[in-house]
Amino acid sequence: xxYVAHFQKDKKLxxxxxxxxxxxxxxxxxxxxxxYSIMSQQLNTKVASIIRKRFLELYHGKEPKPEQIxxxxxxxxxxxxxxxxxxxxxxxxxxxxxxxxxxxKKLEVMSNDEVIELLMQIKGVGRWTVEMLLMxxxxxxxxxxxxxxxxxxAMIKLYNLRTKDKKRLRERLLKISAKWSPYRTYACVHLWxxxxxx
Numbered sequence: 001x002x003y004v005a006h007f008q009k010d011k012k013l014x015x016x017x018x019x020x021x022x023x024x025x026x027x028x029x030x031x032x033x034x035x036y037s038i039m040s041q042q043l044n045t046k047v048a049s050i051i052r053k054r055f056l057e058l059y060h061g062k063e064p065k066p067e068q069i070x071x072x073x074x075x076x077x078x079x080x081x082x083x084x085x086x087x088x089x090x091x092x093x094x095x096x097x098x099x100x101x102x103x104x105k106k107l108e109v110m111s112n113d114e115v116i117e118l119l120m121q122i123k124g125v126g127r128w129t130v131e132m133l134l135m136x137x138x139x140x141x142x143x144x145x146x147x148x149x150x151x152x153x154a155m156i157k158l159y160n161l162r163t164k165d166k167k168r169l170r171e172r173l174l175k176i177s178a179k180w181s182p183y184r185t186y187a188c189v190h191l192w193x194x195x196x197x198x
Contacts, residue, residue: 001020001023001186003020003141003183003186003187004017004019004020006180006183007180007183007186007187007190009179010176010179010180012158012159013158013180013187013190016158016190016191016194017190020186021186021189021190021193024135024136024139024140024141024185024186025136025139026137026138026139027136027137027139028104029063029104030102030104030107030133030137030138031066031093031094031097031102032063032064033133033137034093034119034125034129034133034137035069035090035093035094036048036052037129037132037133038086038089038090038093038124038125038129039051039052039055039082039086039090040052041086041129047081050081051080051081051082054080054081055077055080058072058076058077058080066093066094066095066097066098067094067098069090069091069094070091070094070095070098074087077090077091085124086124088123088124089122089123089124089125092122092123092124092125093122093124093125096121096122100118107138108138112134112140112142112143115130115133115134115138116130116131116134119133127147128145128147128148131143131144131145131148132145134185135185135188140185141182141183141184141185141186142181142182142183142184142185143184143185143188144173144174144177144180144184144185144187144188145188146170146173146174146177147170148188150191150192150195151173151188151191151192152169152173153195154191154192154194154195155173155176155191156169157195158191158194159172159176161173
């Protein structure tokens with residue numbers, strides 16, 4: 001992939017890129033993916049996948065529409081293993097989707113910043129969640145998750161950064177990552193992999 005040659009210009013990043021990762025995929029039903037992301041927060045992948053399965057079973061295995069989610073009694077959503085807060089957040093996404101007439105098509109034509117600004121209006125949806133959605137659901141190649149702990153740890157180690165001042169650290173991360181544009185998502189994927197292998 002063409003990004004490999006681009007990353008070789010960064011001597012440090014170049015050392016951890018041995019072969020390209022799988023190309024990003026675009027998935028349909030972005031809003032349902034956002035709901036799955038909220039459900040999975042602070043859970044290990046096994047538990048998250050059990051909850052997702054139970055959620056789909058509420059709708060006979062079919063992907064629900066926002067109206068169906070809003071029509072699902074609170075107790076039923078709690079019973080699949082969601083906390084009170086997560087039930088509220090899931091309902092917030094469904095309600096926001098209806099109020100703003102959000103569709104995959106609408107989101108696909110928006111810039112990364114526009115998607116972040118729009119979806120962060122939903123209570124329970126933070127910047128990191130939207131960035132993951134941009135990367136792995138909308139398949140955007142140029143997203144940098146500056147607040148992701150794994151990315152921070154990998155870059156601190158790889159670039160030997162000082163970490164005392166959080167604000168300065170974030171500025172350094174953004175400055176370093178700017179050179180990776182327009183393939184910053186792929187850089188993040190390589191950094192996560194490298195960190196996991198260490």
